[in-house]
Amino acid sequence: MDKEVAPRVLEYDHADRYPHELVEQMKALGLFGATISQQYGGLGLPAATYARIVMHISSVWMSITGIFNSHLILAHAIERFGTEAQKHAWLPRLASGEVRGGLALTEPDAGTDLQGIRMTARRDGDSYVINGTKTWISNGIEGSCFALLVKTDPLAEPRHRGMSLFVAPKHAGFTVGKKLEKLGYKSIDSAELIFEDYRLPASHLIGESEGQGFYQATGGLELGRINVAARGVGIAEGALRYATQYAQTRKTFGKPICEHQAIQLKLAEMATRARAARLLTLDAASAFDRGERCDLEAGMAKYFASEAALENATESMRIHGAYGYSKEYHIERLYRDAPLTCIGEGTNEMQRIIIARQWIKQHPIA
Numbered sequence: 512m513d514k515e516v517a518p519r520v521l522e523y524d525h526a527d528r529y530p531h532e533l534v535e536q537m538k539a540l541g542l543f544g545a546t547i548s549q550q551y552g553g554l555g556l557p558a559a560t561y562a563r564i565v566m567h568i569s570s571v572w573m574s575i576t577g578i579f580n581s582h583l584i585l586a587h588a589i590e591r592f593g594t595e596a597q598k599h600a601w602l603p604r605l606a607s608g609e610v611r612g613g614l615a616l617t618e619p620d621a622g623t624d625l626q627g628i629r630m631t632a633r634r635d636g637d638s639y640v641i642n643g644t645k646t647w648i649s650n651g652i653e654g655s656c657f658a659l660l661v662k663t664d665p666l667a668e669p670r671h672r673g674m675s676l677f678v679a680p681k682h683a684g685f686t687v688g689k690k691l692e693k694l695g696y697k698s699i700d701s702a703e704l705i706f707e708d709y710r711l712p713a714s715h716l717i718g719e720s721e722g723q724g725f726y727q728a729t730g731g732l733e734l735g736r737i738n739v740a741a742r743g744v745g746i747a748e749g750a751l752r753y754a755t756q757y758a759q760t761r762k763t764f765g766k767p768i769c770e771h772q773a774i775q776l777k778l779a780e781m782a783t784r785a786r787a788a789r790l791l792t793l794d795a796a797s798a799f800d801r802g803e804r805c806d807l808e809a810g811m812a813k814y815f816a817s818e819a820a821l822e823n824a825t826e827s828m829r830i831h832g833a834y835g836y837s838k839e840y841h842i843e844r845l846y847r848d849a850p851l852t853c854i855g856e857g858t859n860e861m862q863r864i865i866i867a868r869q870w871i872k873q874h875p876i877a
């Protein structure tokens with residue numbers, strides 16, 4: 512990270528250029544197979560190790576974690592819910608990075624309310640014909656294969672019973688609408704994906720059974736939330752690192768600003784937040800690795816770490832004074848990147864609702 516990434520971040524970020532050269536290095540490191548089992552060619556890392564990798568990378572440049580984060584959620588859905596044939600067909604190629612992709616859930620009219628999606632898949636003999644539009648899909652341009660959430664029975668009640676998840680590679684009928692311009696999280700492509708009479712063999716339906724899609728898509732969200740929490744930790748720690756260095760070199764009124772009490776209070780709060788975010792995230796990842804249901808822990812980690820990222824980025828910018836506002840320093844970029852962690856993999860409003868529901872369930876009146 513220090514040698515290959517840090518010196519190039521500002522150049523890539525300001526040009527919003529996709530880091531093709533880094534992707535080749537990431538392939539060689541095995542990052543595209545980080546959490547895929549070794550039997551399918553992955554590294555088989557536990558979530559706790561994987562979270563530490565994401566934290567470290569994000570403390571330098573969060574965007575590049577997006578290139579393999581949702582890719583690994585696609586792989587996770589196949590490995591956890593797919594048939595043996597699907598695992599053998601897809602996982603080795605995903606692990607090597609030969610096939611790269613992501614997760615296509617969100618639509619123009621449905622984000623948080625996933626059951627409100629409109630994309631349909633109609634059975635036609637041995638295949639399905641898919642129509643609809645997805646939006647905000649990470650890796651939508653550079654990726655070639657996505658976990659695609661659709662309605663196989665648009666009239667089903669409750670709505671989730673009519674939802675199914677497909678492995679959807681790019682071919683005729685699947686086009687990229689447009690690249691979406693963003694505040695931050697530059698260099699990774701977010702795109703609109705358009706499906707017009709896109710035909711998939713029935714063997715691409717994950718688990719080869721209809722009606723499981725909502726469960727399969729949200730089943731990957733625990734790992735997804737640990738991912739986003741780890742990104743938040745990285746930003747919170749990165750912002751703290753820059754602030755710590757700057758506060759010891761910048762002098763006002765004859766002494767380094769870290770000797771002014773107002774700056775010390777900020778540093779103390781930032782350091783505490785970053786540490787708490789790290790511990791919550793590793794706690795959630797350990798629960799995940801033990802095979803426990805961990806939506807409470809993952810929700811707490813995601814909520815706390817993303818808010819810590821936002822607060823630390825803001826405080827670090829204040830400590831940097833005018834230089835924090837300059838494009839020549841990294842802090843301005845962390846400030847633009849941090850808000851995404853409060854939105855992705857379930858907004859923080861929803862996280863708190865999930866935390867409260869689970870909390871009440873676990874603490875019924877005696």
Ligand SMILES: Cc1cc2nc3c(=O)[nH]c(=O)nc-3n(C[C@H](O)[C@H](O)[C@H](O)COP(=O)(O)OP(=O)(O)OC[C@H]3O[C@@H](n4cnc5c(N)ncnc54)[C@H](O)[C@@H]3O)c2cc1C
Nearest residue numbers: 581614615616617621622623624647648649856858860861
């Ligand atoms: C950079 C970026 C990358 C993304 N990558 C992907 C991707 O790879 N794949 C993918 O499928 N999606 C992706 N998304 C989409 C993301 O998952 C959604 O934006 C997110 O789920 C929120 O949905 P929405 O934007 O439609 O907001 P809405 O659902 O419209 O919510 C709007 C506001 O209302 C609040 N709200 C909604 N419902 C409730 C409720 N019941 N109670 C309280 N508050 C509520 C929300 O918290 C939010 O504040 C990405 C988004 C961004 C910005």
